[in-house]
Amino acid sequence: MPLDTTLIAVALGKLAGQLSRRLGAGGGTTLPGSLARRVAPAILRDLSARLPHGALLVSGTNGKTTTSRMLSEILRTHGERVLHNRAGANLISGLTTTVISATNWMGQPQATLGLFETDEAALPQAIAEVRPRLVLIHNLFRDQLDRYGEVDTVATNWRTALATLPASSTLVLNADDPAVADLGRDMAARVIYYGLEDTRHATGAAAHIADSQFCRRCGTRYHFSAAFYAHIGHYQCPQCGHQRPQPAVALARLDLRGTTGSHLAITYPGGAVEIGLPLPGLYNALNALAATAVAYSLAVPPAQTRQALEAFSAAFGRIERVVAGTGGPPMLIALIKNPVGASETVRMLVEQAPGGRDLHLLIAINDRFADGTDVSWLWDADFEALADAAHVTVSGTRAADMAVRLKYAGLNPERMTTVEDLPAALDAALAALPAGATLYLLPTYTAMLDLREDLAKRGWVRQFWEE
Structure with a gap:
């Protein structure tokens, strides 16, 4: 050349x-x-x-x-x-x-x-x-x-x-x-x-x-x-x-x-x-x-x-810890994108909260090209472990699919809220979060990017290319 x-x-x-x-x-x-x-x-x-x-x-x-x-x-x-x-x-x-x-x-x-x-x-x-x-x-x-x-x-x-x-x-x-x-x-x-x-x-x-x-x-x-x-x-x-x-x-x-x-x-x-x-x-x-x-x-x-x-700290969206504003509740972002990754993330969360009863989650599922347009993998992931979770907010372009999956996993519908718009879903999940609890955010790849874009606008994180 x-x-x-x-x-x-x-x-x-x-x-x-x-x-x-x-x-x-x-x-x-x-x-x-x-x-x-x-x-x-x-x-x-x-x-x-x-x-x-x-x-x-x-x-x-x-x-x-x-x-x-x-x-x-x-x-x-x-x-x-x-x-x-x-x-x-x-x-x-x-x-x-x-x-x-x-x-x-x-x-x-x-x-x-x-x-x-x-x-x-x-x-x-x-x-x-x-x-x-x-x-x-x-x-x-x-x-x-x-x-x-x-x-x-x-x-x-x-x-x-x-x-x-x-x-x-x-x-x-x-x-x-x-x-x-x-x-x-x-x-x-x-x-x-x-x-x-x-x-x-x-x-x-x-x-x-x-x-x-x-x-x-x-x-x-x-x-x-x-x-x-x-x-x-x-x-x-x-x-x-x-x-x-x-x-x-x-x-x-x-x-x-x-x-x-x-x-x-x-x-x-x-x-x-x-x-x-x-x-x-x-x-x-x-x-x-x-x-x-x-x-x-x-x-x-x-x-x-x-x-x-x-001395290592996690990559953005991969077990990333975020505080919701000054003095706000803690959040943890864990990317999920396939059956094994989702199952292992859920297992980690449930094991540290016996029975899953103290877990509060926001699960955001998108089906854009970078996520994979086929979301049938949701049915292979072990979401049954969340059946006793206190509350799950579902969001993203395939929020309805995730809600159906959680219903069949045994989650009580009264413990689940569906909000397709991701910023609104985050607001709803934070509003429902008890004092002293952590909000666990489980997004797919483009949902994670959308989520961090919203968090950056709120001043809670820096843009990923600035880190």
Whole structure:
């Protein structure tokens, strides 16, 4: 690519981003990249190649944003200047915008290393263009079938792309997810597995929505000696003997502490590290484990990993704590977007409020493109655990669907309020909130963006691109 074409594309992208923010049209997280690629289609490949320490890709169905933010903090603690799509724009246009924003007007990177959260469907193209030194794949669940297709289709596309990684690259995989773990088979790249060893958390939750139940080698149904949730666990094929690989980086002991956080004891070859994580829930502990595995593979000292994770704060909308004005009640925002994620979020909330009787929730379901237009996944999520909740306000473009789902989950209709307009729904939920209680906000992706836009107008949060 001629250098002058690259510079024109960089300038165009930078100007588009500045104009978008000044006009209040958004954070300028995707448009700059889209415009720049029209001028210089190979700009992502060209600018990524200029990063002195290369680039990392983080993908999977759940946990991408939180895990990549954890990694960003770990790498910054390690002394890297990190280029990171922190706002969560994870399609190719968003990745391109990110490299442009961290490049000066002369096309020189202002970072030492790139870190890209990457959409599942965009991962193959991202691998081809970024040529990463490391790829982390966290998990694979059904999510937006209208966009991605079934999990086997996604896994096949991933395998084809990962097979192009050279021996100098590293592939970090979740040993507890059969479809993800199998991606390490016959790869030229170095493969490192991570996994949860503490079987006290093997409750078998949401087993009815397990996606990877059959052996990747012979097709026989796996036997799970421990199932943490869905198909995440310890598995073995009774026919051919294929089994979960032994993780190099293992969460040996996990102590969950309600909605305040958890304590992790992680082992790795030659050592161990204990981390007090200020985020709640099993899935956030697994996010931290994945980030630790990547840090280990990059030879980051464990003390720096612990320092970064113990000071970590959640990404916007992912267990984000907000106060409703000066002296107002506390709120907690937890993104839900597929059956497994919703079920695990509900389980976390119910476990810290026995019987769910003290829970007050606002659930906002949208069906826009970024959410997935098919909301049938609501029927696979374990909302039955909320049957005894004190009150639920439902909102969003598919509020009526959510109300019907909760009715069939056993929620008393007298404990449910439907308000389609999201700001009005928030007002109603806050008005019904007893003194001293927390309001839990469970939105889908675009509903989360709408919600935070309203919270920003109220002065309760900053816009996500300003954080």
